Amino acid sequence: MPLDAPQEIAPPVPRTLCTDCGISRTATPKNCAHACQFIQPDDPRLETQVHGRPRDPTRPDELHFGPFRRMLRAKLVPPKQGAQWTGIATTIAQRLLESNTVDAVLTMAPDPADKWRPTPVLVTTPEEMAQCRGMRMGYAPLLALLEPAKAKGYKRLAVIGIPCQVYALRALEKQLALDRLYVIGTPCSDNTTTDRFHDFLALLAEDPSTITYLEFRADYRVELRFTDGRIKLIPFLKLPISKLPSDFFPITCRTCVDYTNVLADITVGYMAGQGDQWLLVRNEKGEELLATLGTDLHTEPPAAAGKRTSAVKGFIANVERAAGGLPLRSMPNWLRPIMGWLMPRIGPKGLEFARARVEMKAAETVLHLRREHPRRMRHMIPAHVWALVKPYGLKPEAGEGVEGSK
Ligand SMILES: Cc1cc2nc3c(=O)[nH]c(=O)nc-3n(C[C@H](O)[C@H](O)[C@H](O)COP(=O)(O)OP(=O)(O)OC[C@H]3O[C@@H](n4cnc5c(N)ncnc54)[C@H](O)[C@@H]3O)c2cc1C
Ligand code: SF4
Ligand code: SF4
Numbered sequence: 001m002p003l004d005a006p007q008e009i010a011p012p013v014p015r016t017l018c019t020d021c022g023i024s025r026t027a028t029p030k031n032c033a034h035a036c037q038f039i040q041p042d043d044p045r046l047e048t049q050v051h052g053r054p055r056d057p058t059r060p061d062e063l064h065f066g067p068f069r070r071m072l073r074a075k076l077v078p079p080k081q082g083a084q085w086t087g088i089a090t091t092i093a094q095r096l097l098e099s100n101t102v103d104a105v106l107t108m109a110p111d112p113a114d115k116w117r118p119t120p121v122l123v124t125t126p127e128e129m130a131q132c133r134g135m136r137m138g139y140a141p142l143l144a145l146l147e148p149a150k151a152k153g154y155k156r157l158a159v160i161g162i163p164c165q166v167y168a169l170r171a172l173e174k175q176l177a178l179d180r181l182y183v184i185g186t187p188c189s190d191n192t193t194t195d196r197f198h199d200f201l202a203l204l205a206e207d208p209s210t211i212t213y214l215e216f217r218a219d220y221r222v223e224l225r226f227t228d229g230r231i232k233l234i235p236f237l238k239l240p241i242s243k244l245p246s247d248f249f250p251i252t253c254r255t256c257v258d259y260t261n262v263l264a265d266i267t268v269g270y271m272a273g274q275g276d277q278w279l280l281v282r283n284e285k286g287e288e289l290l291a292t293l294g295t296d297l298h299t300e301p302p303a304a305a306g307k308r309t310s311a312v313k314g315f316i317a318n319v320e321r322a323a324g325g326l327p328l329r330s331m332p333n334w335l336r337p338i339m340g341w342l343m344p345r346i347g348p349k350g351l352e353f354a355r356a357r358v359e360m361k362a363a364e365t366v367l368h369l370r371r372e373h374p375r376r377m378r379h380m381i382p383a384h385v386w387a388l389v390k391p392y393g394l395k396p397e398a399g400e401g402v403e404g405s406k
Helices: 029-035 043-051 088-098 126-132 143-153 163-176 194-204 251-255 284-291 309-322 335-346 351-372 374-380 383-392
Strands: 070-076 104-111 114-125 156-161 180-183 213-217 221-226 231-236 266-269 277-281 297-300
Touching: 029 163, 043 163, 070 088, 070 309, 088 104, 088 126, 088 266, 104 126, 104 143, 114 143, 114 194, 143 163, 156 163, 163 180, 180 194, 180 277, 180 284, 180 297, 251 351, 266 284, 277 284, 284 374, 309 351, 309 374, 309 383, 351 374, 351 383
Parallel strands: 104 156, 156 180, 180 266
Antiparallel strands: 070 277, 070 297, 104 114, 213 221, 221 231, 266 277
16 A cells, blocks of 8 residues: 655755754744754753653763663564564554554655655554655655644654654654654664765665665674665675765764664664664653564663774774764775774674764764864753763863753
């Protein structure tokens, strides 16, 4: 059953730092001023609003991953066909529709003309959720569908979103006056426009149109799947990064501060999953969402191995050396295969890998903003980001302030 064609959505209001979450396309684009994580974010206030308390740096891993009740390594058995991993995100939403717990789910489907392009949809039947499985690269105005949802009288919603969408959703949650809202978040990093992503695919295969799946795995390899069933694994360090333009990743995605979707009720990712998925159940609603999966979900406690410090230090040195370009450019070609072989063996794994990635992203935020938007630093960098990068010698300089620590 094909999904309904997306509704007519107004054009966006152009802004320098914007991932087009959809708010600027609503009848009240001025809401961006207090809803946007790139304008005047207030993470501690929203963490308290959603979870009852801000992150507590004395609780293990909260400084890195935000408030949570428990973390799990998890998989659906059997995995759902067409899912990015095993389909936990879309199956939770499907169950909410099956049990009539929500009227509709806001999420992304593939654009009918381009499977890699996300297009926002308002899903009202469980069967339609299957068509939303899998990852697309790029941005699409998910939250612009809040108004059509309201017009249809939907007061109980679930939203599957990436962190910059979820930040704006939570900032506006009270004024939406919904009867019920469930937020299923995925982590997100290194997103880019769909057009740019096609340029990347073109470097990975002779016929990029045959690529059906791509994922940056926690074992330091990119997995590609093809229409003929082939699977190709490429070590990160052997990716043709040097052929990409230095602004391949927009400044928004090099500087956003929420990797793990801290304002979701449940975060569904893979980083600490060691080949499985990784769940952060953040609050009571997150427990409710997890429970919808029943015995289809197999879980284990997440583990950690290796040490992240030297990997993060090396990454920071590369970002500094690249001076705004892509960090892997400086690696000599002869070293790439050796490092590509070594990293899955000696690099940080499980939770330690996730901590490393969060610290790397925090350092990128500081270095890229300092270079490209220094005056935004005191608005955009919350205190926890400074705490994450402090062990690596990065601290606020004069005028960079720590406005986010309020
Ligand atoms: C751009 C991007 C980068 C990501 N980076 C990481 C990462 O670094 N580490 C990590 O642990 N996880 C990351 N994820 C999440 C990861 O890819 C999986 O989506 C997640 O683990 C859930 O898997 P699943 O099988 O449960 O999802 P599925 O059940 O297959 O559902 C995937 C859901 O994601 C939605 N979606 C797909 N593309 C987009 C998009 N472009 N924008 C918004 N929503 C979308 C779909 O509509 C669907 O609802 C990223 C996701 C995206 C979109
Ligand atoms: S709130 Fe959304 S639409 Fe508005 S500026 Fe921010 S990302 Fe762009
Ligand atoms: S990397 Fe950050 S800014 Fe970019 S799409 Fe993902 S959450 Fe949004």
